[in-house]
Amino acid sequence: MEGTMENLPSDGPGFFTSKLEAAVAWARKYSIFVYPFVTACCGMEYMSAASGHYDMDRFGAGLPRFSPRQADVLLVVGTVSHKIAPILRRVYDQMCEPKWVVAFGVCTCTGGFYDNYATVQGIDTILPVDIYIPGCPPRPEAVLDGLMKLQTKIENQKQALWGNHGRNS
Amino acid sequence: MAATPDNRETKSMLLNIGPSHPAMHGVIRLITELEGEKVVRVETEIGYLHRAFEKSCENSSWTQAIPYTDRLNYVSPLINNFGYCAAVEKLLGIGITERCQYIRVMMSELSRVTDHLTCIAASAMELGAMTAFLYLMKAREYLYDIIEEVTGARLTISYGRIGGVKGDLPAGLNDRLEPALVKTEKEINEVDKLLTRNRIFVDRTKHTGVLSREDAISYSITGPLGRASGINYDVRKAFPYFAYDKVDFEIPLGERGDNYDRYLVRMEEMRQSIRIIRQCMRDIPAGPVTVDCQAKSMESFALVDEAKLGHTAGLNRVVSSVEPTLEGAERPFYDRVMTKDKRAVLPNKGDTYGNIEGLMNHFKLIMGSHGIRPPAGDTYFPVEAANGELGFYVASNGADRPYRVRVRPPCFFAMAGIHRMLEGYMVADIVATFGSINMIAGELDR
Numbered sequence: 001m002e003g004t005m006e007n008l009p010s011d012g013p014g015f016f017t018s019k020l021e022a023a024v025a026w027a028r029k030y031s032i033f034v035y036p037f038v039t040a041c042c043g044m045e046y047m048s049a050a051s052g053h054y055d056m057d058r059f060g061a062g063l064p065r066f067s068p069r070q071a072d073v074l075l076v077v078g079t080v081s082h083k084i085a086p087i088l089r090r091v092y093d094q095m096c097e098p099k100w101v102v103a104f105g106v107c108t109c110t111g112g113f114y115d116n117y118a119t120v121q122g123i124d125t126i127l128p129v130d131i132y133i134p135g136c137p138p139r140p141e142a143v144l145d146g147l148m149k150l151q152t153k154i155e156n157q158k159q160a161l162w163g164n165h166g167r168n169s
Numbered sequence: 170m171a172a173t174p175d176n177r178e179t180k181s182m183l184l185n186i187g188p189s190h191p192a193m194h195g196v197i198r199l200i201t202e203l204e205g206e207k208v209v210r211v212e213t214e215i216g217y218l219h220r221a222f223e224k225s226c227e228n229s230s231w232t233q234a235i236p237y238t239d240r241l242n243y244v245s246p247l248i249n250n251f252g253y254c255a256a257v258e259k260l261l262g263i264g265i266t267e268r269c270q271y272i273r274v275m276m277s278e279l280s281r282v283t284d285h286l287t288c289i290a291a292s293a294m295e296l297g298a299m300t301a302f303l304y305l306m307k308a309r310e311y312l313y314d315i316i317e318e319v320t321g322a323r324l325t326i327s328y329g330r331i332g333g334v335k336g337d338l339p340a341g342l343n344d345r346l347e348p349a350l351v352k353t354e355k356e357i358n359e360v361d362k363l364l365t366r367n368r369i370f371v372d373r374t375k376h377t378g379v380l381s382r383e384d385a386i387s388y389s390i391t392g393p394l395g396r397a398s399g400i401n402y403d404v405r406k407a408f409p410y411f412a413y414d415k416v417d418f419e420i421p422l423g424e425r426g427d428n429y430d431r432y433l434v435r436m437e438e439m440r441q442s443i444r445i446i447r448q449c450m451r452d453i454p455a456g457p458v459t460v461d462c463q464a465k466s467m468e469s470f471a472l473v474d475e476a477k478l479g480h481t482a483g484l485n486r487v488v489s490s491v492e493p494t495l496e497g498a499e500r501p502f503y504d505r506v507m508t509k510d511k512r513a514v515l516p517n518k519g520d521t522y523g524n525i526e527g528l529m530n531h532f533k534l535i536m537g538s539h540g541i542r543p544p545a546g547d548t549y550f551p552v553e554a555a556n557g558e559l560g561f562y563v564a565s566n567g568a569d570r571p572y573r574v575r576v577r578p579p580c581f582f583a584m585a586g587i588h589r590m591l592e593g594y595m596v597a598d599i600v601a602t603f604g605s606i607n608m609i610a611g612e613l614d615r
Contacts, residue, residue, distance in 0.1 A: 041243035051306035116221040
């Protein structure tokens, strides 16, 4: 790899890196491994979206990984209460970079109509969220729309290629 | 502590399972004590999905509490809806029309089928049978399409209303319902072929997670779980409500009370539910859905109301009836209802715009701090939810808000007795047993 780099013309940011970045973006976009953090009602619609009828696999996001180490998208599905919030944060912290978070359902976006002492009023109070899918619960079509928006976001962001996998690098 | 032959001491190990675990659909934490692979002791921690259901209901009007009931058992929300509505109706002393009873039975059974489909699908998937999961999810989509057509939503439907349901069945529903049922039956039979005599599935589920009849009774476990242990108790048969006394169905019972029996009971219940739906499709009478002015058969207090509104034409031909849901609502109580807050249902729009009584009636029900005001008192109404007896204990102090809405969630009692089904078996059996219990965190933690 280093030998190839040396042969590149020294002026400009480099044809090679930008092409490689586009290739990595394309690959990351279509190989989403989700960690479904399913707590509540939205899980039923997640199951529908993941099964044959709506088929999330068409977008390369079909295979859920139940280990945070193997996943790169944290799908927070359903109401997050104050009791489970630390566990959610812990799962997020265990995931490797690059990682994204999708708030699935209105409870995770804002707390929804559970405006009370027990519920976290939006998971963005404890995690950085990339995509919000509102709905109580969102229809599978809305889930797929959110998934495509996530793909666009993954594609367009700066890809950390090697080394520093920090979010904002 | 146990001693091995060469006097080395072994210690039991504590293993924490959940609340976020691949084999635990729903959030619950099991703290298990293991000796090798054997589970010695299990402690359960619940409350990870506590969403303050009761407090939310106490802070909303009687009607506004209906959406909260959707999200109790989110796999079969229609049954929760109707259970709550029936409890409030009993408190108010009003009945629902015969057509509405049939609609409620039909939709409850559709919900029961989706619940059992989801339960079997999820527990089969956790045992490695991904194909069964996908087939059953496919079947669930057919039913969701029907539910969506009737109620307007796939999952959180809020279809029940105090005194009726949101709207009538769409025209020509039977033409689409019957094919959906046929397709669902086809998928169920397919999964039957895949699982029922599947060596791996049978080995994993037979003689594991056994719940004895005595334990089931002492932990108040009802529903498919209790019936798999041989308890012949089903609210639909024991205390018939809605139109369940008019339809013909059987209650499947298990013998051993193990995971395999629970699977078989659920499979048979789905077939029975489809049978009930078919009977409802055949027998459903034409007529109003909610307690309505033009009802052929109506409650006596509604007759009085009609007369007050001046709708006297043909009233002498109307049959006044008391329906079985009102069992337990005594006559004096009923009379109290007749003199004060009689109507829980909005008048038809013709009356709202056409006469002052209808307009007043409408606004009395809609305006804040007016609304439905059941007389002071309390009542309990059980329905057979997909997991067992789902009871609503509602208390009123005469205000426009519930004083208390207490739910008896069927899962809660199964979770209390879960250690009886896990202790003494292998770690791997936890997955099979937990799947067959069908714990729904929404109704467990409320």
